[in-house]
Amino acid sequence: MIPQVSQFPTGQGDVFGWILQIAWLVLILATFIYGQRIQLTLMLREVESSLFRLKFMRDEGRKTSISTLKELGGSEADPTSRVDRFLEYVAIPPVNLDPSGVIWRLEHILDVRDVRFEDEVSLMVPGVEKAQRNNMENMLEAALALNIIYKVIRHFYVLGKKTKSLYIVMQLQMLLPLIMREAEAFADALQAFKLGQPIGDGAGALVAAKLIHGHKTRKIAKDTVMAKVSMEGRTAYVLKAEGPGGNVGKPGEAIKQIIEKTKGKIATAIIVDAAQKLEGEKPGEVAEGVGVAIGGPQVEKYKVEETVLKYKVPVNVVLIKEDIGDAVSSLRKEVFDAAEPVIERIKRLILERTKKGDSIIIAGVGNTIGIGQ
């Protein structure tokens, strides 16, 4: 084909044939010399398009936060400057070069961060009840996450453009579909946090709430409540984050305290949590296993692992599958419906793994926004 094409116009001797011949040569040369540059330009355009969407989501997050805080704060001072400051907030993790005690240092930093966030929201909307304040805090955290995602992607986009490095842009372009999914999940979460709707992450808390309902609860750790429930002839210490405001509490600390107070006389601990499903799995599918299923910065998970090891307490988990989008957006029906089968599984686990008169722990892990007790 190529020899025919290259010979063809010269044989005709017409001007247009020459133009096409030159155009072909230019195209081939340009592909050789600028092939990578052309690829880079196309990739940058794709990244740019996603960056526009991220910017839109970031701006929506900011706008939603400001308007909601204004609405709740009534005629109080304009929260715009405070929100803008909040969206740039950073928490620097502790040094891990010497890993000894890093968990406790990390916990301290996270506690300081939580207190700082609570204070910031209290200053933005003074006088608002605790549940509402927690929801606003969650909403601002979602807006903060969107701002960070946008800024990081913009950083690598500009860096790739400046250095004309195909490899920086290529990595960015390849990761973008996953990053966009996460960002879209946070964008959807804004509405749920704004209105105080239960979210997918609260699946564990929902199960615990159903077990606790009608029983007297008491606070056992920061933002965490516990109730003694009689189940199948056993005493179950059921715990969850204190609802209905948005928070995850300190389930690890709570489990540690119960085990230590009972001097390790716990037949089994059952942790119920939402888990990220694999593509192809259905949302709301239930899975069982062993180990400590507590997400987040691992501080709570570490506390449980240390305590159960010390007292040799077996730990079982019941997981409710959902994807990242469902975890932070309004609770979907399939996940809600999974609560009853999970309770049945817990009962079966208790009957199979413990004896009558034993004490057990059931921990519903997750954000309890929109879920009471």
Added chain:
Amino acid sequence: MSEKRPPTRRFSTIMFIIILVALGLSIAAFYQAIFAFANQEFATGSYFALIGIMGLTFLTYLLIQTRRKTLKLPIHAQRVATTILCQKCGFKNIRDFQRGDYILREAGECPKCNEKMIINSVYREAKEEKKGTQKLS
């Protein structure tokens, strides 16, 4: 972080020139193809027609890539329903979610038996997954 209008993709001048040149070459190639076919030069005509088709394909691709459009909003409005249930007689009331609703909140008296009702569920019904993915489940 000032407020901005909805995002749009930009249409660059260089891209516009490339599109114009490609369009010109494609049209000329088609003209040459018709001229060649008319003169019974089928090989030449096919060659020019091929060039024209390639040019137009390239042009269409560029236009799809660069057309000015408002980007699809990624924030979806979700309908969330609240179910209020009487635990004694099972009377159920389903309505749209209202701010302040939460699962296990007391929600007044049952119109049938005057017992206390509670918010039994708050959830959204998500759209079904694409059929192609269901086959593999």
